[in-house]
Amino acid sequence: MRDALGAMQSVLVLGGNSEIALAIVDRLIEGRTRRVLLAVREPSSAASTIERLTAAGVSASAIAFDALQPETHAGVLTAAFADGDIDLVISAFGMLGSQAEFDADPLFALQAVNANFGGAVTSGLIVADLMRRQGHGTLLMITSIAAMRGRADNFVYGATKAGQDLFSQGLGDALVGSGVRVVVVRPGFVHTKMTDGMKPAPFSTTPDKVAEVVVDGLAKGRELIFAPSILRFVFAGLIHAPRMIWRRLGG
């Protein structure tokens, strides 16, 4: 159960190798979290994480989950919830891809849409239904600051995240009164394996810093979290900047 100060006892991570999600988990296990389920494409890939979590006194295990096989989501997630209440689901899977790759291979771009947006929709709806039956739960959707405005150098990725972000906002509103909450996290540029070699954007951050902001936001009952927090104010302005100026900034 979630407690009065926002601590969670059990967590399911969709995309259990995500550095941001694991940084969040690392902070949560300092609090009340004692059970962690990692949903990953290859369960063996989470072995070292499970070892580390187990050593910290957490009951940790991995389950097979593939964002690109939406027809399997209901079975996998229902089984995960059957083992006991899940207080927090972190939806952290996704692929980044470069705009150049997408330009060269539109079907690869479609795959990103199917994973980042399609997978978030199927798994999100299923998690929402399972949590509604449970009468409580928090679905943490990690979207991106790229969801806020299309940019020449990442508009396919940005569009997938914009879809996920908008879906999550509406889902959260639809769940009001059900004991279930949806929290949207929009990180800026985060230094991870996924972004290795890319040119960092302004206000770049690290998984641990994102985790700090997220755990604080969860405790305070926030519905929308920016990481770093200053991006909320930066984008409050940028969202209205004339296209010409935005294009130059994005260049």
Added chain:
Amino acid sequence: MLPGSSSTALPSTPPEPAAELAHPRSTELFGWGRTAPTAADVRRPTSAVELRRSLPGSNPRGLLARGLGRSYGDAAQNSGGRVIETIDVDAFTVHPAAPDSDHVLVTAESGVSIDRLLHSLVPQGLFVPVTPGTRYVTVGGAIAADIHGKNHHRKGSWCDHVESLHLQLADGSVVEIGPTQDPELFWATAGGMGLTGVILDATFRCPRIGSSRLLVDTDRAPDLDTVVELMATGDADYDYSVAWIDLMATGASMGRSVLTRGRFATAEELDASAGTDPFEYRAGVIASAPPFVPGGLLNKLTVRAFNELWFRKAPKLRRDELQTIPTFFHPLDMVGGWNRIYGPGGFLQWQFVIPFGTEATLRRIIEELSAAGCTSFLAVLKAFGPNNASPLSFPAPGWTLALDIPTGVPGLAPLLDRLDDMVVEAGGRIYLAKDSRVRAELVPQMYPSLDEWRAVRERVDPHRRITSDLARRLSL
């Protein structure tokens, strides 16, 4: 059951096979602290027969009875399951008694509130055996939390005054239990947080009183040592005793308190100005908190100022002041929905008891709270008397301190975790009816007889069909 009708015989018809009640609804519920809401299929039976038919339920997430929702955390929530609100099941009977007996027996259905009881009992020269700081608790809740009040040092807790009760078990059967009828199940139900079954009604002893006024002595104590000394040496002379302590005071005035102690006055002791009716009882809500209050209204400055004012307005020493029942016992009930003043983030109450002889720990805890500048309104300090046989009942001989804290206080979670450790180390415990955040692994240390209680629950509800969010969170 119409409000105001006070002596309907309890129905004795057996429950009929599970007829579903009309209009099930899924509703978000939270405790008095307004934190961690969860949704449940909430039913509100209007008679004892309907209440009995609410069980057994087929919901896989089980069932729980809920009274007036005054427990602070998640004790009266059952996420995804069924919650039966008992507050419309509220008939009660005052049994005839010899005029010279010191108490009378009252049988009340579980949804009867202390508020309703007092409106009926006080004009008849009777009082409830125990009242907490609010009269908006039900008889069922009073048993489930084994509530205590200002008279614990002399009279124990609520369940010490219960002769018998009817409990509907998870399988739908109804048993009558009491201190001499299946005492194990009775004491597991006393303080059992509603997890042994649904309490249908209870018969308990209500004391006679000489009037509806109290003779109250007030002592203003400049620091913690003084108030502890006053209570340790003087409480035995009073029926009721409690100290309000200013946790924001630091340095030499750390622990400064206003101690109020008293007893019911006799009719002869009332002065003429008190009116002609010695048992007059008027209690109501004189103001309500607005429906929405922004967060942050209670901050260090406002709370410090309030506490200062409150301490200074108290007399240094006053004797034999006449006070009414609401003023003496239920001052906060005069403000309706006062829990909303903590804003949308809600608040929690932390209440512990530690044994006599561990006053050094009491001092260290108060030091930590004062140093942290917890924006806590007046906290309550009291010396408990002996405990009873219940494995999960909270009161035990020693010092109990209760304080309300808004959830937004920075660093609150680790602070309270540290203080919990100090409480456990001193051999103490926290109160489950107030809890919303303790670590589950500490509960067996705080309640060493937990396994005895679990064995009784295993006997009456092996499939855990009666459960709550508190039970889930603490793995009870």
